[in-house]
Amino acid sequence: MLRTFFSLLLLVTFSGFGPAKAQESGLNAVLETHREMIERPSRRTIGPVLDDLIASKAAGLDVFFESWREKLVWQRKSDGRFFYIRELDDGDLMLVDLESGEEVEAVAKRDIKNLKPNSGVRAVIASALVQFQLSDPDPERRLEALTALERSPDASHLSVLRGAIESEADPAIKARKERLERLLTIQFGENLDARIAAIESFSGDAGVDARAALNPLLTTRMEVHREQPEGLNIARILIPGQDIELADAYQMLVDAGDARPIVPLDARKQALIENIVDGVVGGVPVAELSSQDARDRAYRQLAQSGVVPDLVTDQEQAAAIDGHVFLEVYNEPDAAITAAAQSALSQINTTVGLYQVADLALDGLSLASIYFLAAIGLAITFGVMGVINMAHGEFIMIGAYTGYVVQQIIPDYTISIIVALPLAFAVAFMAGVALERLVIRHLAHRPLETLLATFGISIALQQIAKNIFGTQARPLTAPSWLDGAWVVNDVVSISYIRIAIFVLALIFLGLLLFILNRTRLGLEVRAVTQNPRMASSMGINPDRINMLTFGLGSGIAGIAGVAIGLFAQVTSELGSGYIVQSFMTVVVGGVGNIWGTLAGAGMIGSLQKIIEFFNPSNTLAAQTYMIIFIIIFIQFRPKGIIALKGRAAGD
Structure with missing residues (x-):
């Protein structure tokens, strides 16, 4: 009898608690229903639990999913209830209610256990979490959700994504959602007409994601x-x-x-x-x-x-x-799908080919601007004085090291570059004047001796740089606003540093044209270039013009060194890598002519990029082919693209 009494008492007691449990709603109630599944989840069994949780539309469900995925949900051992935790100063843990966020009680760590779903379960949770993230008020979280979908799409995401498009207020994010919806329709859509329409919408699209979605259809x-x-x-x-x-x-x-x-x-x-x-x-x-x-x-x-x-x-x-x-x-059973995919990919390949040509042209233009900066000083020097200066590359190196030294003194990269450009010009200008005064002047009209002397000075300057700065490459850091690239699409892009160098080349082109055509110095330089004897008889001092011209050419090389150092490691051999291209640019364009140098730089830069495009794994072979082409070109046009008038024509 006593045993029966206690049994009835327990039955009445738990019956009294029963209605309270039944009336409990929200997140905690659903979790209590699926407690065993949550305690021991698996990738195959966790799906129904997540479906019930989503159907409950409980408050804080998105936070719970994210916390569960990140192993931030804990279970109280005494009753199996789930909580978040907050660490206390005394080492205990404060239990926090999942729905209300209110503190419940402080417990010792031994009284609770951490839910640690495996990677498979976390992946399923992440998939379920996407629908909340796609409609999150924070645009950054919506973008993160889109990125996650792009990386690992699933058929279940398609309906969720479609539901999140209409409520999207941000035009850029909405466009990205619509594009992803079309991509998922291609992969997972059940309606044939909708799949074909999605495929046709990407005709001529150069995006990598479009090709990634269409190519599997033709496996x-x-x-x-x-x-x-x-x-x-x-x-x-x-x-x-x-x-x-x-x-x-x-x-x-x-x-x-x-x-x-x-x-x-x-x-x-x-x-x-x-x-x-x-x-x-x-x-x-x-x-x-x-x-x-x-x-x-x-x-x-x-x-x-x-x-x-x-x-x-x-x-x-x-x-x-x-x-x-x-x-x-x-592998795709429907012929209409494969026919649409073939047609779309055919148009995409045509578009990609056109963009590749544009990208190649931009690369050639970028390289041409670098060659122009490196060669313009040599063009002026060579054109006015007829001096083959083999140390011209070392003036580029001097400018790069000047920029490096300035950055050691001025830590702000933007200000340091602004200071380094005129300072590199001044240092290289003085070095050029010193070389002209001490060596070049005394070897006038002796081209072989001048070539050998400047070649020896080139080696000496490299060794001096090694003694001062060491053999280790030195970084010349570009400002943060020059980081990254201007991306037109998945095919065409160009780094901001290359764009800055192109703008710098245009600035110097305009500046030199102004100096040579609008100033007295330019008039005297042009006079000496065309006929030094006649210029001397008109009261122009050719020695002074030669000195200033050599200094000007060297100073421009110093500025080119700063520009080149922004994307290349600064070493003592930096300039020697550009001396051959500089001479080729000057000779091909036309000695002593700025427009000729510009044309020569454009030809050589474009030619090198074209050869590298067809033979990308062997840059040495590309340079060899380019030199052969230039040798053949000079045979037919020995005075360059734009021949110099005056003295050069007479010589």
């Missing part, structure tokens, strides 16, 4: 049949010996169980060894098995005796192949 597999079947989306009929190797075709028949397998040589050899009796195998003495024909004869004797499987003759293989049809079949 194929090879099949073999006794006669051509109906109902397959056939890409083409394969002709053995042309579209597929005969050996591969026969192996397909073997794999399909329609032909006897070919006994490999190793297996035949092993069979002969295993069947040697008294020095004879298959009626052939072992001593005579020195040729393949003898070994095959012995093997056939064994096959006739039923000891080993018979060999497959060439005639048997040919007959088996002739009796079958070999097909390349699309």
